[in-house]
Amino acid sequence: MVADREGGHRRTPGRAAGRTAVYATCGAVLLAGCASMPDSGDLRGVESTPRQDTQVRVFAMPPGEDAPPSEIVQGFLEALTSDDPRFSTARQYLTSRAAQRWEPERSTTVLADGPGTEASQPGDRENGDDYTFTLTGTKIATVDAQQSYAPASGDYRQTVHLTRDKKTRQWRIDALPQGVVMGRSDFQRNYMSVNKYYFASNTTSAGSDQPMAVADPVYVRERVDPMTQMVRSLLNGPTSWLRPVVRSSFPTGTALSKDVTSLTPDDRNKLTVPLNDKAAGIGHGKCDEMAAQLLFTLQSLTQTVDEIELRAGGRQLCVLGDDRATAVADRGAETNPDYLYFIDGGHRLVRMTNHGGNSVRPEPVPGALGDGSKALRSVAVARDEHSAAGVALDGKALYVAPTIAGSTLGEPALQSKGKTEADRLTTPSWDAQGDLWVADRDPAAPRLLLLEKGGGQPVNVLTPGLDGRINAVRVAADGVRIALVVDKNGTQSLLIGRIERDRTGEQPTVSVQELRSATPDLEQVTAMSWAADSRLVVVGRESGGVEQVQYVQCDGSIPETGALPGLTKVTSIAASEDSDAPLFATSEDGLLWLPGGSGWRTVKETASVAFYPG
Structure with a gap:
């Protein structure tokens, strides 16, 4: 299975301190992919440096003697993408006053491509000691002063003003936006x-x-x-x-x-x-x-x-x-599941050891959810694997039972009044403290519900800012983040929310706050699962695109190991926060797994939903 940067499975540390290579370009030690520097006229966009081996060190050149305004702006933008620890070379393109005021650590704006530039209008160029450029581009993300990533959209337009020093007659930037700006590939490299x-x-x-x-x-x-x-x-x-x-x-x-x-x-x-x-x-x-x-x-x-x-x-x-x-x-990431679970052709809850392979034989889960007495559409197994919650085949009723031989279902813990299967209960999800989460999709009373310790009176979870109907719920192991697939006007998006709990009153108050998109580029998300402490695996497609399986970070960024082998008509995806656990999925071909470094392999032909505890 492809490893990410979580725990002990990320790349080795020699990338920053090991072998160091330097590219010599444009006749000097300079940024790879440096652009031509016209003496007059509009600058062309600063091309994002092509993705290089990440052990390559990139250095910037200081401003040349008598460099024209276009070259000063070009050199400054390229210096922003270098490995200069304190941006000292970039500061050489600024006046002393501007260099003191500029705060590159305040933010990083990521553009789809490197920043383009528009020179000032001809009438403004008559002033021989004054020059203006406008930086342009399409925003895709920002990183704030806390180093927190957030997807972004819309046009980027910021002004850079240059002046000619009265004594040295050298052009320098005296007004510029705070922070740094660069293209996507330079951001990924840096x-x-x-x-x-x-x-x-x-x-x-x-x-x-x-x-x-x-x-x-x-x-x-x-x-x-x-x-x-x-x-x-x-x-x-x-x-x-x-x-x-x-x-x-x-x-x-x-x-x-x-x-x-x-x-x-x-x-x-x-x-x-x-x-x-x-x-x-x-x-x-x-x-x-x-x-x-x-x-x-x-x-x-x-x-x-x-x-x-x-x-x-x-x-x-x-x-x-x-x-x-x-x-x-x-x-x-340290919690190792004992079993992979799935619903077989008889609508029973079954399990098998999670290393995959055709030699592994599934077995019914002990207890009422595995004996076939109640046909099941979806199930969630508690993280300690001692109990499970199952939704009946018609989606109306939720049952909770221990995974021990001889257990019985008893009365439903929750029932939906939705008129169709699509308007009833979602697949439930357990958090690490043993609470059970589920959404009721009844259009007359859509709700996100919490059953403390899997039972009792359901708590209505407040969802301020939610715009749409919840189609899927998955709580992170930490119990403070929740992933929701939300449908709005036919578009299904993956949103991550922060779980806040208030136990000061007689009744606990639980809410999901500040929902944010984890898949801004996907129009349809059909399946998802947490796959590490801050990563999920998602099945979805872009507008006009084909279905794909990929990793995403909960902040909306895409890790280096984002893409996974293609798979079509996926009905569920099973991943664990423990990144050693293999990835499973169900599709029209049955139950499949993804061994490391290869494509999907069929394990069992009859399986409708696969999942790990949680």
Whole structure:
């Protein structure tokens, strides 16, 4: 199965610090794919650098002597896409005043192609010491000052003004937009998606009562000391979208010690992190949680960190290694499902070990949902695999039963009054603390519902901002994020929401806040599943396109390993937050699985829905 950047399965760390190659282009060490520099007239667009081997280092050239305005703008835009840690070369294209005021870290705007340029109107060119260009393009994303990615759309138009220095007679930029701008391919070459980790504020694991680790994906510059970047980002706190539902174990104001410029693990894969005095007085349990946050974060970046040592006030605070981290906090990617589950031709719940292959024989799940007494359309198995919830074949009733021999169904836990199967209950989903989620698609009373511990009086989940009808529900293992397939006027989109819980009153209040698209380019999403701590696998198609299976990040970006082998008429997709678990799907060909590095293979001909616990 294709691995992503989660946990120990992302690429090795030598990409930033290993072999370094330099491209010599345009007669000097310069950006690959550099553009021609006209002395007058309109600039052509700055072409995005073609995707290169990610170990290639890209350097920018400073401004040439007596360079005309067009060359100054061109060189500045290309310098933005280099590996210059502090954009010092780019600042050489600015006046001293502009260089002091420019904040490149404030934002990154990603365009479909490199920024185009439009020179000022001829009448404006008569002023010999004044020149203006307009940067243009089509926005596809932005990365804010917190390094948080968000899809974007619409036109990009920003003005760059140049002036000629009265003493040196050199052209320099004296007014420009804050942040940086670049094309998609340059962004993909320069930046990488990495998870930093916090703990759910109001959620603990049902099995252990340990805090649940929550991934907070951010984008960092790949070849500019990403390890130190990630530690600083973690200490700065969670991104705004996630902040209401997570906490950090680091005391407020904790930062790296002032004398720290770069962090590197030793030859035993141990990273020592010196902190300021804000962390000096913490207890051992809190220190272990801090170290776990760092360990989870850095292991999403590299495989070379197995142990964290925290220091402050001139002494060791604690040491935490891989072997103890799972005893400190639960994390979805560390949860290994025992079985893959599916509904067979007899509408029963069956299971098999999840390594796939035709030699694996499925078996009925013990209990009422596997004995064939109730025909099932969809099922969700709890994450501890001790109970399951099944929707009857007609979609009207939801039953919850333990997965033990001799269990009975009893009365439905929930019923829908929808007039057709399509207007009734969706496939349910379990979160890590044992609560059950399901949507009722009845047009007369569409609702998202929560059954605490799988039973009791259903809680109506508030969904402010939801525009459309929920067709599918999948809760992340961390219990604070939920994926919804929402239908609006025939378009089915994948939205990610933040789960907020308020238990201060007599009745708990649960809501899904700030829904955002995870698939802005897809018009029809037909199946989805969480596939890692911040990644999902999705079946869908673009407008006028063909059905495809791909990975997406929950922030709406596409990971490098996004595309998967093609598959048609998919009815369900089964993935686990544990990226070692193989990928399964069901289609008109039955149950299929995807062994690593090959195409889909048929496992069983009669299967309507496949899924892992959750």
